[in-house]
Amino acid sequence: MRIDVLTIFPGMVEDFACRSLLGKARERGLLDIRVHDLRSVTTDPHRSVDDTPFGGGAGMVLMPGPIFETVEAVDPPRPLLLLGPGGRRLDQQLVRELASLEGFSLLCGRYEGVDERVRTHLVDGEVSIGDFVLAGGEVAAMVVLEAVGRLVPGVMGNADSAAEESFADGLLEYPQYTKPADYRGMQVPAILRSGDHGQIARWRRAMALRRTLSDRPDLILARGGLTDEEEYLLLEFPED
Numbered sequence: 001m002r003i004d005v006l007t008i009f010p011g012m013v014e015d016f017a018c019r020s021l022l023g024k025a026r027e028r029g030l031l032d033i034r035v036h037d038l039r040s041v042t043t044d045p046h047r048s049v050d051d052t053p054f055g056g057g058a059g060m061v062l063m064p065g066p067i068f069e070t071v072e073a074v075d076p077p078r079p080l081l082l083l084g085p086g087g088r089r090l091d092q093q094l095v096r097e098l099a100s101l102e103g104f105s106l107l108c109g110r111y112e113g114v115d116e117r118v119r120t121h122l123v124d125g126e127v128s129i130g131d132f133v134l135a136g137g138e139v140a141a142m143v144v145l146e147a148v149g150r151l152v153p154g155v156m157g158n159a160d161s162a163a164e165e166s167f168a169d170g171l172l173e174y175p176q177y178t179k180p181a182d183y184r185g186m187q188v189p190a191i192l193r194s195g196d197h198g199q200i201a202r203w204r205r206a207m208a209l210r211r212t213l214s215d216r217p218d219l220i221l222a223r224g225g226l227t228d229e230e231e232y233l234l235l236e237f238p239e240d
Contacts, residue, residue, distance in 0.1 A: 001030070001031055001032065001099075001101070001102060001103055001148075001149075001152050002032040002033075002034065002077050002102070002103035003031065003032070003033050003034070003077075003103060003104060003105065003106070003145060003148070003149075004033075004034045004035075004036060004074065004076035004077060004103075004105040004106070005017075005033070005034070005035045005036065005105070005106045005108065005141050005145075006036045006038055006067065006070055006071070006076070006105065006106070006107045006108065007035065007036070007037070007038065007108040007136075007137070007138055007141065008037065008038050008039055008049055008062075008108070008110055008136075009108075009136070009138050010035045010036065010037040012138050013035045013108075013138055013141055013142065013145075014035045016142045016145070017033045017035065017142075017145060021146075021149065021150055021155060021156070022145060022146065022149050025149060025152065025154075025155040028154070030152055030153075030154050030155050031149055031152060031155065032103075033145065033149075034074070034076075036070055036074050036076070038062075038066045038067060038070050039066065040070070041065075041066050041069040041070050041073060042066055048063070049062055049063060049066045050062050050063060050110070050111055051063050053112065057112070058112070059111050059112035060111040060112060061111060061112050061113060061114065061115055062109065062110055062111060062113070062114045062115060062118070063115055064114075064115040064117045064118050064122075067107065067114065067115075067118050067122065068118070068122060071122060076105035077102070077103030077104055077105055078104065078105070078124055079101075079104050079105070079123075079124035079125055080104070080105040080106075080107060080122065080123050080124050081104060081105065081106055081107065081123065081124065081125050081126065081127045082107045082109060082114065082118070082119060082123040082125070082126045082127070082137075083106055083107065083108055083109060083126075083127055083128075083129075083137030083140040083141055083144070084109050084113065084114075084119075084126050084127075084128060084137065085128050085131070085133075086126055086128065087125065087126025087127040087128040088125065088126065088127055088128065089128055089129075089130070090127055090128065090129045090130075090143065090144065090147070092147075094127070095144075095147045095148055095151065096151065098144070098148045099148045099151035099152055106127075106137070106141045106144060106145075107123060107137070108136055108137030108138050108140070108141050109136060109137045110135070110136040110137070111136075127140075127144065128140075129143050129144075169208075170219055170222065170223045171208045171209060171211075171212045171219065172208060172211045172212045172215060172216055172219070173208060173211075174203075174204040174205070174207040174208040174211065175207055175211070177189070177192060181193060189203070191203050202233060202236070202237070203237050205230075205233060206233045206234055206236065206237035207237070209226070209230055209233065209234060210234060210237075210239060
């Protein structure tokens with residue numbers, strides 16, 4: 001998969017993308033992440049990419065020229081998605097959709113945003129990571145890279161990890177434990193040490209349901225509520 005990122009802070013994104021899981025995936029040829037500096041096409045001494053808004057107002061706006069010219073120069077894979085507050089909210093469903101593509105590109109906004117002509121005549125859509133304000137789209141780009149990259153086949157060492165983690169089935173993940181089995185009197189549930197993998201799977205499903213009901217009931221509502229089987233599972237494994 002090829003993912004291009006267009007930004008005025010390429011070092012910030014590149015440093016992130018060369019580390020940990022993403023870095024290993026790039027080394028193995030599973031991810032082709034290309035970071036492009038919007039200033040590279042500028043010709044003035046100050047390498048300007050922004051200017052004051054028409055009509056007045058605070059702040060600066062990214063000019064259309066450097067963005068259009070960068071896209072024309074590098075021919076990034078489509079769709080080209082602007083990272084901004086008005087876009088589709090990033091969730092696991094959207095992450096899966098992006099991971100199914102051969103490639104896509106991300107445009108990082110900055111300052112007061114981008115010239116509207118970029119939004120209406122250049123990009124293919126907009127993505128938001130939440131209803132809060134960031135200084136720019138670089139952190140959002142890192143979130144998208146991390147979330148999508150780990151779903152690309154072969155990137156994660158254990159393919160089951162992606163299938164069992166939070167949001168994979170519209171639920172939060174079940175509680176996890178590791179050694180020692182007894183730490184300061186706090187013990188790992190006996191069922192996890194029983195060796196009965198069928199019962200362990202049922203317990204984990206029940207705990208995922210219970211945790212989601214407690215912490216994110218909105219996710220249960222989005223699934224249409226609990227099924228009869230899930231109701232029975234909760235009765236089978238009552239809360240400690």
